Amino acid sequence: MEFNGQFVTGKVSDKNDDTVFVQYAGITMPVAASEFDAKLPAVGADVTGFAYEDEHHHPRMTTKKPKISESQYAYCEVVATRRELGVFVDAGLPDKDIAVSLDQLPLETYLWPQRGDQLMVKLSIDKKDRMWAVIADGSIISQLSRRARADMLNQDVTATVYRNKIVGTFVFTEAHQLGFIHPSERDVEPRLGQVVHGRVIGVRDDGGLNISLKPRAFEAIDDDAGMVLAVLEHSRDGKLTLTDKSSPDDIKKMLDISKGAFKRAVGHLLKARKITLHDGYIELVDKQD
Incomplete structure (x- = not known):
């Protein structure tokens, strides 16, 4: 069909309760009657719509504008x-x-x-x-983009992958900013077109963002660390009378985990700067008054 993918104006050749038939250049195209808000157009009336071949390669028309055109992304x-x-x-x-x-x-x-x-x-x-x-391509995405604000550091962002390269993943945020994810800032390479959720780790001079898909340190703690943190948060003084020098029996009795699991949990919390170590106890850094 020579006018496949074009807007054309044809004349109504027939109609019924479900379909209006529009003829253009000797080809008859059905239009769903539900697309007409008021009464159906009369036979002989002009109808303008988007002409295309459906999945069965049959001519068809719609009065609805497609999401895209030859000049619109x-x-x-x-x-x-x-x-x-x-x-x-x-x-x-x-x-x-x-x-x-x-x-x-x-x-x-x-x-x-x-x-x-x-x-x-x-x-x-x-x-x-x-x-x-x-x-x-990248040049089109750049034309559609806007500069990132300098105060976006550490903010959460949602973005869509538009290019995969060996050097890293290029994304376009919901706020129309350009972003880049270095391979070291992801555990798995995202797919083209995948929507990802990350955080801003840098705002570049060109207005683009450096983004990480890895969780913040405090978000990366495991279940045991989360449990220890919860115990500290619910204690009266934000303290727990256990350390890496405590006996396995004391740790098991108080937390019901092994000494090895406790030491790993404490290590995670220290790395996340959620606790401090003291002689005979650990203490929550940010205690709620």
């Missing part, structure tokens, strides 16, 4: 993956998802977007009049 949700072709995104077209070619995706398939991920894409029509979704 938008986030579209990934709805399916086909290893031999690429991934498919929902651009808001009834009965039609648009493919993102595999040559736009990482070589490593484990970094491909998964269902529910988000890709910043625009519409493209190839020489065979087929619709494709094209991923925004």
